[in-house]
Amino acid sequence: MEDLEDIVLDAMTWTRQAGAVLMSYFRKSGLETEAKMNESDIVTAADKASEALLLGNIRSKYPNHAILSEESGAAGCVSSDWRWVIDPLDGTTNFRAGLPAFCVSVGIEHSGKGVAGFVFAPYLDEFFHAVSGEGVFLNGSPVHCSDTDRLERSVVATGFPVDRSTNGDDNTAAVLRVLPKVRGLRRLGSAALETAYVGAGFLDAHWEIALHEWDVAAALVIAGEGGAISTRFRDDRGVSVLTSTPGIFHELLPMVR
Ligand code: IPD
Ligand code: CA
Ligand code: CA
Numbered sequence: 341m342e343d344l345e346d347i348v349l350d351a352m353t354w355t356r357q358a359g360a361v362l363m364s365y366f367r368k369s370g371l372e373t374e375a376k377m378n379e380s381d382i383v384t385a386a387d388k389a390s391e392a393l394l395l396g397n398i399r400s401k402y403p404n405h406a407i408l409s410e411e412s413g414a415a416g417c418v419s420s421d422w423r424w425v426i427d428p429l430d431g432t433t434n435f436r437a438g439l440p441a442f443c444v445s446v447g448i449e450h451s452g453k454g455v456a457g458f459v460f461a462p463y464l465d466e467f468f469h470a471v472s473g474e475g476v477f478l479n480g481s482p483v484h485c486s487d488t489d490r491l492e493r494s495v496v497a498t499g500f501p502v503d504r505s506t507n508g509d510d511n512t513a514a515v516l517r518v519l520p521k522v523r524g525l526r527r528l529g530s531a532a533l534e535t536a537y538v539g540a541g542f543l544d545a546h547w548e549i550a551l552h553e554w555d556v557a558a559a560l561v562i563a564g565e566g567g568a569i570s571t572r573f574r575d576d577r578g579v580s581v582l583t584s585t586p587g588i589f590h591e592l593l594p595m596v597r
Contacts, residue, residue: 344448344455347402347422348471351446351458354397358390358444359462362429365389366463367438381502382432387411390444391428398424410554423449425557431530440464445532447557457561459536468536470565476539483540485568489587494544495524496584496592497534501550501577509577511549517595535559538583539566545584547596549577556581573597 365371365386372385391411398407399416402424407416409426416424424446429435431442440463448456459468468483470476476483488494496518504510519525526543528534532555534546539562556579560570563583570583573596582589582596 344450344471347448348456348469350397350401351424351448351456352467352469354394355444355446355458355460356467357397358393358428358446359460359467361390361393362386362435362442362444363462366435371436373436377502378505380433380505382436383411384429384432384436386435387429387432391426394424394426394428394444394446408553410552421451423452425449425554427532427554427558430532430555431528434529439529441528441530441533443530443533443536445554445558447554447559447561449557454557454561454564457536457558457565459532459558459562461530461533466533468540468559468562470539470562472561472565474565476562476565478540483566485539485563485566485585486541486544487587488544488585491521491588491591492523494522494585494588495526496522496545496547497526497528497537497543498546498596499527499529499531499534499548499551501548503550509549514547514596518592521595531555532559535570535581535583536562538568538585539563541566541585544588545582545592547573547580547582547584547592549574549580551579551581553579555579556583559583
């Protein structure tokens with residue numbers, strides 16, 4: 341496959357650099373913040389600076405590649421076989437509040453299929469990377485999804501859509517079904533990091549409705565390479581996805597739908 345090795349090295353370098361950009365804003369006063377759809381859907385100067393670094397590098401080295409990035413939308417050469425799917429800061433609400441679960445997420449697609457994924461949580465110093473067929477690595481060491489096969493021993497995570505103040509289809513019904521059945525239910529606030537954690541075995545599953553491609557493009561490659569299963573369980577509510585270790589996937593799926 342044309343240039344994948346070069347693309348992977350560049351993506352790793354730029355993802356790390358974008359993480360350093362985020363850290364230069366983290367827990368500093370006066371962070372410029374704007375509401376997008378509502379006050380639960382925000383963008384800060386840090387999101388924009390991280391995105392500018394990533395897009396600047398991609399455009400100058402790979403001007404013929406397509407890009408989909410949260411704050412700028414579709415860019416680059418749309419007819420390319422290659423597409424970079426970017427969330428320059430996933431977990432902006434955490435970031436804005438000073439909480440550590442946030443990351444940069446960079447996915448690489450070829451002919452519409454995810455072939456590599458990079459998720460970097462700079463405050464936690466956790467860099468996940470995966471290339472199709474090569475497994476998943478956390479800070480260079482191989483990791484794998486858990487072998488949990490009993491729901492009552494599982495720790496699972498979810499999240500809630502940003503339109504929840506006006507749309508009752510807000511995932512709480514699924515939470516009521518899952519909560520009594522699992523050892524722990526978490527809401528870490530970064531779908532990319534939560535999905536990568538499933539691939540690394542730190543969470544047994546993550547599900548969420550109304551996400552976007554950029555939230556999970558990179559992490560789904562990571563989760564898959566770690567041995568997890570994922571499926572889009574609805575097609576009427578954005579990207580609605582369950583990612584799970586195989587041992588509890590089939591039991592969870594009907595509960596989250
Ligand atoms: C959000 C996070 C959060 C999820 C939201 C996403 P953002 O992304 O992934 O965990 O629950 O639905 O929008 O806005 O921080 O990039
Ligand atoms: Ca996001
Ligand atoms: Ca974001």
